Amino acid sequence: MNTRTLRADILLFTTAAIWGFAFVAQRVGMDHVGPLTFNAVRFAIGALALLPLTYRMQKGRAPGFQATDNKRLFIGGGLLGLALFCGATLQQIGLAGPQLAEFGFEASTAGKAGFITGLYVVFVPLFGLMLAQKPGLGTWVGAGLAVIGMYLLSFTAELTISFGDLLILIGALFWAGHVLIIGKLSPGMDAVDAVKLSTVQFFACAVLSFIGSLLTEDIAWAGIQDAAMPILYGGLMSVGVAYTLQVVAQRDAQPAHAAIILSLESVFAAIGGYFFLNELLTVRAMIGCGLMLTGMIFSQLRP
Template structure:
């Protein structure tokens, strides 16, 4: 392994840690503000965090690069922002313990949310079949393992599943749709345009979230101050820094390494939930996590 590949692997590992622990921040933030308020501010911060990266990369951009038409950038980024808004909102609502408790529903945990969200890597190739994309045996075996794992993790002995788990599962469907949409829009983009597209989609998601928050949630200065550390983590670290690290790392990373390392996001979600929030998973749930992780890896390594 050369030094560039090793550096890429280290950066991807750090990215997975940041993203995994973000589920803890998202869970903690729900004790102070509503899910749409949380997402609106964190994605706005995330968009701002990428601006310095754009300015830096623009200096070294080839003078021969034409760039993407502004109208195409805005339309594509807007569509991505809508998909991101739905997926992120459902995921955040699934983690919103105090809000769901008011209606008699149970929220998911940070650890479970990490694994359930990770199912999008299984959904992507399956949904790709409807777009005439070929898939291999790894996808189907991985999907089977993921389904069994999901059953062990979330379905109780009386065949019930918590409302929070269900919301996060539906959000994974939209994350998969988001990935497929990126696949349609990103070919031909250089690194600068790719990050510009991300800024547009993060901004669109922030605007939609804040509009929903103003219309449906109570926003107080006390709540914002209490949620500030979690929002800052979700915005600057999870969106801004981690996304930047991923962009830098995947230029030199081997695809198999990237698949394994980024899948560890779910593992760090569980570790963070246990160490920081006191969450405890039963042996049955841990077996489910193991099967889901195996399914996610198979879907990426043998797609």
């Protein structure tokens, strides 16, 4: 492993840690604001945080470079923003303990949410079947391990699942769709256009979340102030910093390394939930987490 590859892997590891601990921030933020309000503010902050990076990268672009046309960026970014909005909204509501408790539902924990969300890694190649793609043996083995792990982690002996876990599982389907849309849009784009596309999707998600919050939630400035730290972490660190690190790192990282390292996001979510929220996993749940992580990694090692 050369120095550039090692540096890229370290940056990706840092990215996974930031994303994993973001589940803690998302859970804490629900004590003060509604899920849509939380997402509206954090994605707006994240999009604004990417503007300086976009400007700097644009200035460094070679003269005469054939950039992606704005129509493709805005339409594509809008589609990505819609998928992002659906996935993020379901995830955030699934973590909304106080709000779900009012209706008698049980929310997910930060650790469980991290592992369930990570299933999108397995869903992506399975969805590829609809696009006439043929997943390899590793994908099917990984999917099998993930399903068994999901059962041990979230299902009871009576084959019931908490409402929060179910919402996050459905949200993982949208994260997988999000990845597939990127796969269709990104070919031919350089790093500058990739960051522009991401900035547009974050703004689109913020606008949709804001509209949803106006229709369904009571937006209080005091609540936003109380949730300032979780929101800033979710916006600046999870979106702005982590996405920048990912863009820089994946220039030199091997694709398989990148996918495997980023899947450690779920492990950091469980660690964060334990240390910051006193979330404990049963032995059964820990075995489930281990099987799910093994399935995610295996599907990437043998795609």
